[in-house]
Amino acid sequence: MLVRRLIVLSGMILGMIAPTVAVADPRDGVERSQRLDTDALRDDIRTNRLRVPSHPLVIAPQPQPTPISKGKKKKSASGSSN
Amino acid sequence: MAMRRSFSVLPAIAMFSAGSAWAAELDRAEMRESSVPLPSWSVVGSVSPTFTDNALFSRDNRRSDAYYEPDVSVRLDGYLTGDLSYRLYARSQYEAFAQEKDGNFAVARLGGRLTENWNGWRFSAIYENRYDFDGVYRDLAFTSNDVMGSVARDFQLNNVTLSPLLLLTYRFSDLAEARRWRFDAVLGIEVKLDSRWSIVSAPLFEAYWFTDGLNSGRQDQLYSADVGLKYNLASNVSLTTTVLYELRTSNVPLRHYRDLRIGPRLDFAF
Numbered sequence: 001m002l003v004r005r006l007i008v009l010s011g012m013i014l015g016m017i018a019p020t021v022a023v024a025d026p027r028d029g030v031e032r033s034q035r036l037d038t039d040a041l042r043d044d045i046r047t048n049r050l051r052v053p054s055h056p057l058v059i060a061p062q063p064q065p066t067p068i069s070k071g072k073k074k075k076s077a078s079g080s081s082n
Numbered sequence: 083m084a085m086r087r088s089f090s091v092l093p094a095i096a097m098f099s100a101g102s103a104w105a106a107e108l109d110r111a112e113m114r115e116s117s118v119p120l121p122s123w124s125v126v127g128s129v130s131p132t133f134t135d136n137a138l139f140s141r142d143n144r145r146s147d148a149y150y151e152p153d154v155s156v157r158l159d160g161y162l163t164g165d166l167s168y169r170l171y172a173r174s175q176y177e178a179f180a181q182e183k184d185g186n187f188a189v190a191r192l193g194g195r196l197t198e199n200w201n202g203w204r205f206s207a208i209y210e211n212r213y214d215f216d217g218v219y220r221d222l223a224f225t226s227n228d229v230m231g232s233v234a235r236d237f238q239l240n241n242v243t244l245s246p247l248l249l250l251t252y253r254f255s256d257l258a259e260a261r262r263w264r265f266d267a268v269l270g271i272e273v274k275l276d277s278r279w280s281i282v283s284a285p286l287f288e289a290y291w292f293t294d295g296l297n298s299g300r301q302d303q304l305y306s307a308d309v310g311l312k313y314n315l316a317s318n319v320s321l322t323t324t325v326l327y328e329l330r331t332s333n334v335p336l337r338h339y340r341d342l343r344i345g346p347r348l349d350f351a352f
Contacts, residue, residue: 029187029223029257030257032214034290036187038304039175039177040175040189042284042286043128043153045245046284046347047126047349047351049270049320050126050317050350052122053352054122055123
């Protein structure tokens with residue numbers, strides 16, 4: 001008799017706990033995500049007031065051929081023949 | 083699978099960035115003539131230790147704790163025309179609690195934004211691909227795609243700056259409970275005391291309409307008010323100590339909560 005009561009009691013406790021766990025599980029992440037999203041919005045408002053230093057994406061210009069004088073050209077040509 | 087999807091976004095962003103850079107190179111001379119700024123990159127963020135009297139944002143199980151929250155973005159900003167700007171960004175944000183480790187959570191975002199300036203008003207369309215993690219990037223909880231539209235403006239009245247913002251979001255997610263509409267109305271207020279000190283506040287109202295899963299039909303409303311003292315360390319770095327009160331109501335009584343938060347916050351832009 002006592003054993004049967006204990007089984008019923010433990011069944012009731014498990015029955016009460018199980019739905020709580022099941023309900024809490026998929027929505028907990030959503031709750032926490034919601035809080036971070038609201039904080040992100042507040043962060044945006046504050047950081048928008050800061051003056052961002054300029055870092056332009058400057059593409060390196062193509063290397064231009066250096067102007068070569070006639071005399072140097074001759075020298076270079078003679079060098080290349082060696 | 084979700085991570086694979088995240089990696090599939092990266093080449094698209096890389097192509098977009100490369101395309102922008104290529105266009106910038108081709109048109110640099112024209113852009114200088116038309117005074118459209120070149121694309122630029124930046125690292126912007128906030129770091130804060132905060133005390134909360136409701137770490138688990140629970141109605142009944144209130145627990146005080148302190149948490150650390152970094153929120154850092156890497157951005158690429160540029161202009162398509164004089165009035166139309168774009169932004170590509172990657173953003174990392176998490177909360178790490180000192181005691182209540184169950185509250186730890188992290189978000190990684192990849193996004194793009196188009197903003198049209200019209201008579202001082204900024205109209206934005208934003209797309210965000212995001213990954214929500216239990217713990218500090220421990221287990222992937224769900225992935226989502228947010229589609230947002232916003233309108234904002236700054237008003238300057240003597241030493242007071244008012245920055246109203248309206249934002250509407252729909253979240254598509256692989257977790258049914260996360261799908262929802264969200265509406266935000268925020269008024270950023272800054273009262274300059276001198277060149278370095280300001281009093282700041284950002285009263286905020288949010289409404290959520292959950293559309294699927296166990297949350298289907300749930301409607302939340304969040305009200306918050308805060309006041310802070312800001313010190314500008316430089317034009318791109320500021321330190322703000324804030325006291326914030328937040329209250330959430332819901333048509334699901336279990337989702338009611340209130341929360342008081344106090345803490346300093348360092349904001350930076352490089």
